[in-house]
Amino acid sequence: MDKRESLRNYLVYLNFLNSKLQKFFEAQKPYIFCKKGCGKCCKNAQFPYSEVEIRYLLYGFTQLSPEIQRKVEENIFKVKKQKEEFKGDKFYYDCPFLINDECCVYEYRGIICRAFGLNAVGADGRFKAPFCAFEGLNYSNVVDSKTGIISSEKYKESKIDVEPLVYNVSYHFLTDTDSEKAFKFEFGEKKQLIDWL
Numbered sequence: 001m002d003k004r005e006s007l008r009n010y011l012v013y014l015n016f017l018n019s020k021l022q023k024f025f026e027a028q029k030p031y032i033f034c035k036k037g038c039g040k041c042c043k044n045a046q047f048p049y050s051e052v053e054i055r056y057l058l059y060g061f062t063q064l065s066p067e068i069q070r071k072v073e074e075n076i077f078k079v080k081k082q083k084e085e086f087k088g089d090k091f092y093y094d095c096p097f098l099i100n101d102e103c104c105v106y107e108y109r110g111i112i113c114r115a116f117g118l119n120a121v122g123a124d125g126r127f128k129a130p131f132c133a134f135e136g137l138n139y140s141n142v143v144d145s146k147t148g149i150i151s152s153e154k155y156k157e158s159k160i161d162v163e164p165l166v167y168n169v170s171y172h173f174l175t176d177t178d179s180e181k182a183f184k185f186e187f188g189e190k191k192q193l194i195d196w197l
């Protein structure tokens with residue numbers, strides 16, 4: 001498939017996905033505490049990205065001022081060095097595009113960055129509150145800190161009239177072949193963000 005056409009069609013999918021996610025976040029408002037400058041979910045993680053997502057993200061990078069570009073490049077260099085020196089199994093890192101706790105490529109960010117923060121069903125079929133539920137943020141008002149799932153007791157106590165729901169927004173689901181077929185584009189290869197840079 002022609003790469004330009006694939007990117008164009010990916011943007012149509014992104015539009016569709018954005019409006020869907022916006023409705024989900026809006027519907028869960030009493031449980032969502034995301035704020036500009038939070039940035040906790042942009043740290044100490046892996047960030048899966050597909051080829052089409054990284055192309056869009058890197059286009060966003062070219063739109064930044066030379067000063068911010070330089071800061072991102074310094075971050076990339078730092079993370080790559082940490083990765084080289086890392087001896088363990090799974091390497092977690094801070095996203096190099098996080099500058100002063102804000103995403104410098106927000107409009108161009110990938111799917112994982114857009115969907116994170118909802119109470120979700122994971123690729124393994126398990127319900128999963130976002131990690132920030134344990135840090136006083138999203139769903140912290142209804143999560144059971146032992147099981148990591150929403151507690152019906154806590155929900156009753158909260159007196160919130162909107163139910164906390166579970167959404168199928170895993171990266172695996174949102175980047176499946178059905179979306180590619182419906183919107184006529186290809187995600188292409190998938191790997192960690194840092195491995196594209």
Ligand code: SF4
Nearest residue numbers: 034038040041117132
């Ligand atoms: S999802 Fe959680 S960590 Fe990320 S911005 Fe929202 S509140 Fe912060």
Ligand code: SF4
Nearest residue numbers: 042095097098103113
């Ligand atoms: S691209 Fe932006 S939103 Fe995504 S992890 Fe990096 S800083 Fe966060």
